Amino acid sequence: MTALPTLPAAPATQDAPVRRAHGGRVEPVFYLFLVPTLVVFTAFVVVPALIGIFYSLTDYVGFGEWSFLGLRNYTALFSDPRILESYGFTLGFALVTVVVAQVIALALAVALTRRIRFATTLRTVFVIPMVVAGIVVAYVFNFLFSNSLPALATAVGFGPLEESILGNPDLAWLSIVVVSAWQTIPGALLVYTAGLTSIPNELYEASALDGASPWRQFRSITLPLVAGFVLINTILGVKGYLGVYDVIVGLTGGGPGTATSSVAMTIFGGFTGGDYAYQMANATVFLVVTAFISVAQIVATRGRAVRL
Amino acid sequence: MTTVETPLRRRKGLHRTNRLLTVLLALATLTVLVPLYVTVSMAFKTSEQSADGNAFSLPAPLNPASFAEAWQLTRFPVAFGVSVGAAALAVLLTLLLSSLAAYAIARNWSHRFFRWSMIYLLVALFLPFPVVALPQIQLTALTGLDNPVGVGILHAMFQLSFSVLLYTAYLRSIPIELEESARIDGASTPQIFWRIVLPLLGPMNATVGIFAFLASWNDFMMPSLITSDPALQTLPVVQNIFQSQFGTDYNVAFASYLMAMAPTIVVYLLAQRWVISGVTQGAVKH
Numbered sequence: 001m002t003a004l005p006t007l008p009a010a011p012a013t014q015d016a017p018v019r020r021a022h023g024g025r026v027e028p029v030f031y032l033f034l035v036p037t038l039v040v041f042t043a044f045v046v047v048p049a050l051i052g053i054f055y056s057l058t059d060y061v062g063f064g065e066w067s068f069l070g071l072r073n074y075t076a077l078f079s080d081p082r083i084l085e086s087y088g089f090t091l092g093f094a095l096v097t098v099v100v101a102q103v104i105a106l107a108l109a110v111a112l113t114r115r116i117r118f119a120t121t122l123r124t125v126f127v128i129p130m131v132v133a134g135i136v137v138a139y140v141f142n143f144l145f146s147n148s149l150p151a152l153a154t155a156v157g158f159g160p161l162e163e164s165i166l167g168n169p170d171l172a173w174l175s176i177v178v179v180s181a182w183q184t185i186p187g188a189l190l191v192y193t194a195g196l197t198s199i200p201n202e203l204y205e206a207s208a209l210d211g212a213s214p215w216r217q218f219r220s221i222t223l224p225l226v227a228g229f230v231l232i233n234t235i236l237g238v239k240g241y242l243g244v245y246d247v248i249v250g251l252t253g254g255g256p257g258t259a260t261s262s263v264a265m266t267i268f269g270g271f272t273g274g275d276y277a278y279q280m281a282n283a284t285v286f287l288v289v290t291a292f293i294s295v296a297q298i299v300a301t302r303g304r305a306v307r308l
Numbered sequence: 309m310t311t312v313e314t315p316l317r318r319r320k321g322l323h324r325t326n327r328l329l330t331v332l333l334a335l336a337t338l339t340v341l342v343p344l345y346v347t348v349s350m351a352f353k354t355s356e357q358s359a360d361g362n363a364f365s366l367p368a369p370l371n372p373a374s375f376a377e378a379w380q381l382t383r384f385p386v387a388f389g390v391s392v393g394a395a396a397l398a399v400l401l402t403l404l405l406s407s408l409a410a411y412a413i414a415r416n417w418s419h420r421f422f423r424w425s426m427i428y429l430l431v432a433l434f435l436p437f438p439v440v441a442l443p444q445i446q447l448t449a450l451t452g453l454d455n456p457v458g459v460g461i462l463h464a465m466f467q468l469s470f471s472v473l474l475y476t477a478y479l480r481s482i483p484i485e486l487e488e489s490a491r492i493d494g495a496s497t498p499q500i501f502w503r504i505v506l507p508l509l510g511p512m513n514a515t516v517g518i519f520a521f522l523a524s525w526n527d528f529m530m531p532s533l534i535t536s537d538p539a540l541q542t543l544p545v546v547q548n549i550f551q552s553q554f555g556t557d558y559n560v561a562f563a564s565y566l567m568a569m570a571p572t573i574v575v576y577l578l579a580q581r582w583v584i585s586g587v588t589q590g591a592v593k594h
Contacts, residue, residue, distance in 0.1 A: 026416050029497045033412035034425055037405040037468065044465045045432055048443035055443075062446070108336070116330040124580050125337045128344070131572040131583075133526035133544040136565050139551070140343050143350075143558065147361040182339065187587070194588045243436035246528040249548075264438035268533065271442055280442060287439040294434045 049287075056281035061274050073281035082258060083282060086266045087289070093173060093180075093262070094241035098234055101181040101188060105233070108185070109192035110222065123193070130186035134179075138250020141179045142166065145251070169259040172252050176260060179247045184240065188233040195229035196222065231301045235294055242290050347569065350562035351375070358558035371559065378564035382546045383539070388571075390456045391525060391543040397460030398524035399517050402467040406516065409468075410475030411505055415484075426476065433469040437530060445533055454536040462534065463524040471516045478512040479505075514586040525572060543568050 056073055060066035077083050112123050129137065146164040153161035165171040203221050212220070245264040248254060254261040263286050270279025350358055351374055352367040378384070409429070416422040448458040482505070490500050506513075531542045547568055550561035576583055 026419050026422075027497055030412040030416055030422075033408040033501070034422065037409040037472075038425055038428070040405070040461075041429060041432070041465060041468055044444070044447075044462060045435065045440060048440040048447055049435070051443040051447075052440060062442075108333070111329055111333055114329055115325045116333060117325050117327075118330065118334075122330075122333050122337060123584070124577070125340055127580070127584060128340055128573060128576065130587075131522060131526075131576045132569045133528065135528035135544045136547055136568050137343070139547060139561070140347050140565055143562075144343065144346065144363060148346075148363040151361065182343075190584060190587050239434065239436065243438055245438070246544075249528065264436070264529070267438045268441065271445060271533075276442060283439045283442065287435065290436055290439075291434045 052280045053284050055277050056284050058277050060277040060280075062271060062276040066277070069277070073278050074285070076278065077281055077285060082261075083266065085258060086261050086263050089173065089260060090242060090244065090263045093176060093244065094238050097177050097180050097184075097241050098237045100177060101185050101237060102230065102233055104181065105185045105188035106192050106226070106230070109189050109196055110218065112189075112193060113196045123189075126189060127186040129183050130190075132183075134183050134246040135250045137183055138179050138247045141175065141182075142251050145175050166252055167256055169256050172256060172260050175251050176244065176247055179251060180241060180244060183247070184237060188237065191229050191233055192226060195226040199225050227301075231297070235297050238297065239290065239294060242286075242293070344569075344573075347562050347566050350558055351566045352563075353559045355557040355559055358562070374557070374559040374563035375567065377560045378567060381549060381560065382543075382564050382567075384543075384564075384567060386539065387541060387543045387546045390540055394456040394460040394463065394531065394542060395521055395524040397457065398463035398467070399520045401461065401464035402471050402520040403513060403517060405464065406468055406471035407475050407506065407509060407513070408501070410472045410479060411501055413472070414476045414479035426472070429472050430469050432466065433473070435466075437466060441530075441533060448534050449536065454534055455540055456531070456535060456542070459531045459534050459542070460524065462530060463527065464520070467516075467520045467523060470519065474516055475509065475512055478509065482508050511586075511589055514582070515589045518583060518586045522572070 055066070057068060057070060058066040059069050108126060112119055112126075116122070145166050150162050150164055153159075160171075165175055199221065204217055207217050207221060243264050244262045245268075248260055248262055248265060252260045254265050263282070267279045267283050267286065270276050270282070273279075346363045349365070349367055350363065352370050352372060353374075354367075354369065354371040357365070357367065357371075409425070413422045413426050444462065445454075448454045448462070451458075453461065486504055486508075487500050490504055491497075495503070526544060527542075528544045532545045532548075535541055535545075547564060550556050550564060
């Protein structure tokens, strides 16, 4: 995953041997290796994307005749409260979840790489959520949120949670944060563990001799040295959270009302709702927003991330 | 990837272990273990007991009959077979297409066509499925791919960017001298790829394969939208019958959830060292 920032270094190491081997000419068989992949990728991903962008400029409903509308779908999007609400929910959800998941994952990784017993067994357990389907996990948590949590709250007399949070428009989104974080912490945890174990132990020993507190060590040694891994985890995490769908289907179905309708859910509604072209405009905007956020994260953090 | 293991051990042996931290971490595992416990215990309850809504009570009496009912309701063997087929196709396509493409790109980086192809493929790294979903639903329906085969192909397409990226980075670390000496001995490029490069890619094949498998096996969104015949749905998708059917017993639903979760958990626990090193490899190899 760290290949992302290091990619531009490739030409320097590659050029010399390749030139020597092929004298600057490409052996035709290499095209045979690459072109099929380019063709299927174009057919299954790029062409659909272009078709979608094209139809976003029309009044197409998914079948039959259509005519050009220009940018009218796009202007309508920005004054549609349902659309704006879905973007507000999705962006807010992604932001909260990425912070929650990264903080917990990093804390667990730091703890797991300390002098503790059963480190391997504990790690094995923490990684289990990575291998189970989000939709099934969401169904299980759905039961816990609608039965067990209210029962517990009633038993201890904690008013706000006595009703299921899944039915509460102000709290339902929390359930989606919990389950999404539960599911994505293991992946981030493994990346952080790998990053932490690559930090030489001598750094900690030397700073301990100088009287550095554990918190000071974390701030001045650990954090700067895992910053690159934080970046990778955050970019991949945010991209995943922005496309959130499975977990919502299993927990709230987008409700109550439309309180937890993500952008993905709104777009899929276009296939049954007869506003295909409109939702393709929405999808195009969503693509721009996702790409912008990913690129912005890379640009904003590049250079500040110290890599080993 | 034993490098993850050794420093842990070394640190452990160096000083006294931190008891408090061990206890805190053990408590934290409850967040993982309790939902799993609830799933197992609910699955073994009778309909009457599961109806009381108490998730944490032990099953009394033990009732394994829920599994037979869940097996029939979800048509488990079919859904399982469909999931296996789609995931296998996704993994094979991902491994084949991305390793060949990455090899061509890595060894011809000085040529514009190959450099630009890399950038072209990387575009999809930031392309969420919902963006292209509606046209893809139409196209797969038009071409007769609105079935598990289409799902497998599309799953592979969304793994391509990441996998090509991993392979290309890994290929840079393989010394080219091996290939050159094989070439002098008269081996053709396809022979070199199959006999030398692909075996050398072994660890990365595992990494790419694990990511591709988990993404395909656990996905709900794409198969639920692409596959038109409900009888050909994957294991995660068929679980939704317990949401739509009124009056379904919780014990049957949870037996079904357990059967859906168990295969990957069991495989993971048996091969956990291998799975974890595979996943970690993707993060630190470069």
